[in-house]
Structure formats: C-alpha cells, structure tokens
Amino acid sequence: MKYYDDLRGFIDALDEMGDIMHVRREVDCDFEPSAITRRSYEIQSPAPLFHKVAGVAPGFRLFGAPASLSSLKDKPYARVAMSLGLAPESSGPDIIETLSAARHKPGIPPVRVESSAALCHQNILRGDDANLDRFPIPFAHDKDGGRYANTWGTLIVKTPDGKWVNWSIARVMKVDGKRMVGLMVPSQHIGQIWTEWVKLGQPMPYALVQGPAPAISCVSGIPIPAHADEADYIGTLAGAPVPVVKAVSIDLDVPATAELVIEGHVSIERDCQEGPYGEYGGYLGSGSSAQPTFHVETITHRDDPIWPMSITGRPTDESHTLWAMGLAADALTYLRDAGIPVKTTWIPEDSTVHWLLVVMPQNWREQLPGMSSEALAQRVGEVLFATDSMVFIPKVYVVDDDFDPTNLREVAWVLSTRVHPTGRRAVFDNQRVIRLPQCYDEAEYVAGKGPKVVFDTLQTQRHLHASFEQGYPEEVRRRVLANW
Incomplete structure (x- = not known):
C-alpha cells in the first residue's frame, strides 16, 4: 500500500502495471482526446495519456479515465484503490469499508507550506496572461454547449466567515479565455456556500484545481457530511496532512502539488448559459440553464502540466466507479449508524x-x-x-x-x-x-x-444454488478441479 501525494507518481505507478496507454502522436484539441478516452472506458483499456495536443505549448498534456475500471482484469478497481492509498487488488467492498470507516475517525488538518516549496507555483500567470486558451481543453461530447474546463478538477470555496471550506467536483464549461460557467445546484455544498456570498452581495472567491493528489480528486467527488472539511478527511485516509499553499490572489489554500490552479471570483447572479452536457446516465444532454460566471484572474501551474479529464457517459467511467462507491459508502454509514x-x-x-x-x-x-x-x-x-x-x-x-x-x-x-x-x-x-x-x-x-x-428480495429460507460450488459433493469438486 502506498499513498501518492501527486498525480505524476500515481501515473508512473499505473504505467509500471501496464495500465497507461501513451498517445504520443499529435491529437486535435476538439474531440479526439475525449473520443479516445470514451472508447477506453467502453473497452476497459489502459488510461490514455496524451503527450502532444495541437494548438498548445509543447509539454502540456491530457490524462483521461483517471479513476475508471483498470485494464487489469484481476484488479478492476486498482485506479480507485491506488488513488486512496489502498492496494491495487482491493475489492469494491474493501474500498467502501475504508471510506465509511474514515468518517468516524478524527480528521487530520492540512499543513501550509511556503510558496517557494509549492510545485503548483512554478509558473504564475496574471492579468491577460491568465488565459484558458493556453491550455488543452477539449469538447467532451459533440452535442455539449462548450468545452468543459472541469470534469475531474477540485473546486475550492469557503463560507464568508471562513468556518467551512469545501472541496468538490462540479462541471464547469469554458466560455472564453477569461470566463467559465459552472453548474451551481442549491442543495449541493458548493451551492449552499455560493448562496451565502450572494446574500452578502459579494462575488465568491474560488480556486479550480487540476491534477492534485489522486485522493483529493476522489474525495472531492464523493459525499461527506456538510461542514466537514474534505482536506481533513483526506488527511485521515493518507495518514498525514495534505500540504497546501496560500493561493496567489485570493484567500484560499490550495493543494501544493497540484498540476494547475485557476483563481478568481464567481458572480452573484446566474448570468451565463451552461450546458448541455452528456452526463453519467449515458445520454447526451439537450438543454441549458442560467448559471453563475467563474471569472479567471490568476493561473498557476507546474512545468509541463497534466490536465486530467473524465468523459462521462455510458458505463463505465468515474461516475460509475468512484462516485458510486462514495454514494454506497455514505449509505453504508447512515444505515449502520x-x-x-x-x-x-x-x-x-x-x-x-x-x-x-x-x-x-x-x-x-x-x-x-x-x-x-x-x-x-x-x-x-x-x-x-x-x-x-x-x-x-x-x-x-x-x-x-x-x-x-x-x-x-x-x-x-x-x-x-x-x-x-x-x-x-x-x-x-x-x-x-x-x-x-x-x-x-x-x-x-x-x-x-x-x-x-x-x-x-430477502429469502425466508435460503435455497442452495444449482452451481458447481453448491450442487456437488466436495470430493467430486476436488477431483474435477485436480483434473481440469
């Protein structure tokens, strides 16, 4: 068992297992990376890592299917398990037990490091230079309303009084180089926090983090109780505090080993159209709605950054593995309690x-x-x-x-x-x-x-199965297996 404190170490570990598909030829920045990623889900291939994307600076990369089913048939949940610091052969129920058990353990708060020690601050872009057009952001599906700048990144926000910091995943669509628009559901935690800022009449500071430690992405995509800090919960899973650094232009702490961080403010009105988007149910979207604008003010990134993406649709992608496990762990916790x-x-x-x-x-x-x-x-x-x-x-x-x-x-x-x-x-x-x-x-x-x-569906009296395991005497089964 090993906890990976950055995305690159996780990718290297998957590569050693044969679960990375290196795409070294140039791909377009429209549909090709998403189409390759979508097919990788559907045939359960290694996760695609795109080394050369047209229209962006050399070295910028895309990483698809970060927490889907593994291509290793004897370790189907390896990507999720390894993201959380568990052994690659862990079963789905093993992962759910781990997620549920951590809910009842004391959290380990993050620890702040200096900016000079933060890999995410290797490059700092401000003003006009802080522009999304620099980065490889493809269309996820051909009927989507735009290029989705967030499908697997962590959105960090906090309440105006600073008492609740929330790390979550929500879809965010690129509008242009300086604007995004995000789905803001009032019942979700990020929506609850945004509502508090709206009541004050003040735009909400946000950080959109791409490519943090894999456990951060995973925990951002699962339910934990309101007002609990995901960073503390991740520390419990890791057995050590998450290193964070103060953002450059806003009062938020961000994961220090992240690949890229977008900083800015969210408008107090639903002033931009978001969608449609092909969602986890397996169907292409057909409508849009008015949602708040995410203004881009500062971008920081590592050298040669890796931008991860989840291309949702028919099974099996991250919605059906990691998110489903998180929901199941939430259900298990409440039922046992x-x-x-x-x-x-x-x-x-x-x-x-x-x-x-x-x-x-x-x-x-x-x-x-x-x-x-x-x-x-x-x-x-x-x-x-x-x-x-x-x-x-x-x-x-x-x-x-x-x-x-x-x-x-x-x-x-x-x-x-x-x-x-x-x-x-x-x-x-x-x-x-x-x-x-x-x-x-x-x-x-x-x-x-x-x-x-x-x-x-519970049986009043359990019936034996007409199967090899239950339908024959043990000595017969042993003889059959010995001569198979």
Whole structure:
C-alpha cells in the first residue's frame, strides 16, 4: 500500500502495471482526446495519456479515465484503490469499508507550506496572461454547449466567515479565455456556500484545481457530511496532512502539488448559459440553464502540466466507479449508524448510479429480532431517502449475502429470480427528484417530486444454488478441479 501525494507518481505507478496507454502522436484539441478516452472506458483499456495536443505549448498534456475500471482484469478497481492509498487488488467492498470507516475517525488538518516549496507555483500567470486558451481543453461530447474546463478538477470555496471550506467536483464549461460557467445546484455544498456570498452581495472567491493528489480528486467527488472539511478527511485516509499553499490572489489554500490552479471570483447572479452536457446516465444532454460566471484572474501551474479529464457517459467511467462507491459508502454509514446490521452496500457500475444494493448478512434476523423483511425494507428507505446523497438513487434492493454483488451476472440472476412482480416493496412517494437520474417523466422533474422504491428480495429460507460450488459433493469438486 502506498499513498501518492501527486498525480505524476500515481501515473508512473499505473504505467509500471501496464495500465497507461501513451498517445504520443499529435491529437486535435476538439474531440479526439475525449473520443479516445470514451472508447477506453467502453473497452476497459489502459488510461490514455496524451503527450502532444495541437494548438498548445509543447509539454502540456491530457490524462483521461483517471479513476475508471483498470485494464487489469484481476484488479478492476486498482485506479480507485491506488488513488486512496489502498492496494491495487482491493475489492469494491474493501474500498467502501475504508471510506465509511474514515468518517468516524478524527480528521487530520492540512499543513501550509511556503510558496517557494509549492510545485503548483512554478509558473504564475496574471492579468491577460491568465488565459484558458493556453491550455488543452477539449469538447467532451459533440452535442455539449462548450468545452468543459472541469470534469475531474477540485473546486475550492469557503463560507464568508471562513468556518467551512469545501472541496468538490462540479462541471464547469469554458466560455472564453477569461470566463467559465459552472453548474451551481442549491442543495449541493458548493451551492449552499455560493448562496451565502450572494446574500452578502459579494462575488465568491474560488480556486479550480487540476491534477492534485489522486485522493483529493476522489474525495472531492464523493459525499461527506456538510461542514466537514474534505482536506481533513483526506488527511485521515493518507495518514498525514495534505500540504497546501496560500493561493496567489485570493484567500484560499490550495493543494501544493497540484498540476494547475485557476483563481478568481464567481458572480452573484446566474448570468451565463451552461450546458448541455452528456452526463453519467449515458445520454447526451439537450438543454441549458442560467448559471453563475467563474471569472479567471490568476493561473498557476507546474512545468509541463497534466490536465486530467473524465468523459462521462455510458458505463463505465468515474461516475460509475468512484462516485458510486462514495454514494454506497455514505449509505453504508447512515444505515449502520441507524442500527441496521448491513454487511455491505454496492452500486453496480452498469446501473449508472440508478440501483443501490443493501446486502444483509445471513443472521440479520437474529440481530433484529421480531423484524420482518418487509419492515426492514421500509426502515432502509426511511433512513436512506432522508439523506442528501440518495437524491440520485431511485431504486434500492435489499438482498442476501449469498452472491457477489460486484458481479453483474450474479446481480442479474438474483434480481430476476427474487424480485416479486407486484409485491414485497416499500414505495416512498413525493421524494426529492432532480434531473440527473434518467427514469422520471417531465412533470416529476418540474415538480421536483417523484417516487422511490425499496425492493425486498430477502429469502425466508435460503435455497442452495444449482452451481458447481453448491450442487456437488466436495470430493467430486476436488477431483474435477485436480483434473481440469
């Protein structure tokens, strides 16, 4: 196990494992890097590293698919695991347990270093020189409203009183060299903080960080409780404080080893159109909305910077690996805190964050005496649908632990044979609905309300599987394997 405190060490480690695809020929700065990255997701190839992008200075690079499924079939979650300092062979449930356990440990606050020691300050651009046109920012999809300057970077903001610092990922579209426009959802933490600045009538300072330590990108993309600092949580995962440096032009601290940092202020009005954008549900976008402008004032970067990108769409990309694991860890934490003895939780990648599996141990009835499976399903829904992160999840399945929830073939078998056609479900009407899940109708999106459901698939008596493992005597299985 090794914690990587910058993006380059992480890329080198993936390269040694054979999980980096070096693209050394020149690629355009329009669609080619994104198309290559998208195909790499869909065929589960090594992560593409683009060494030569047309129209930008030599040495500027792009890095695609930073936390998607690995090309190493025996280590499918290696990129996520290694980002968090875990062994590359870690399973999905191992990662979720780590993320959940860290929620109950004391945070380790970041430590500030001098500007001269900060790699992100090797180059400082101000005024007209601080221009996004210098950098390789491709279109993510051909129906998008513009080039997306942020798909895997960390946005850093804080409340006016300085008591809450938030590190998060949100999509941000380039408007021109000096302006961006970002999706600002009021219920999300960055939206809550922006609202505080709007009430004061003051533009919000922000830093957009590209290519920090991989754990920073990962934690920025998962839910942790409001008013908790992601930097402290990352320190817990790393076992050491995150080195930060004071930004050049605003009162924020930024990761010292980052590849690039954009500094500026966010307007107090929704004064620019953002979108459309092809999102994690797997469909190209078709609409835009008025969102606040991110004004670009200062840019700092390392020599020969690497700009990471996540090109969302059909499975499997970072939305379906890292973000899904973060949501599952959030669900696991809340369910266990509520006294429900959950073995693990899992969001299958191919469900595009529309299914959550709540896996119960064989002895759950002994741990919850007198509770029926129907009552358990009801309780699971009451706990989960009261949390902010479950706004993204329309369907929950409470399942036994007699199969591998990370194996989609086994998931399909279990859900096909154990979900009752009409009964054994707890339906929760008038739940909060946002437009990102793809399963609601327009009236429900407009109202912001719709149904959610918890399916009870728990067996009253566990049945043996008609499988090699459970369908034959042990001595027969041994003989078969010995002569295979």
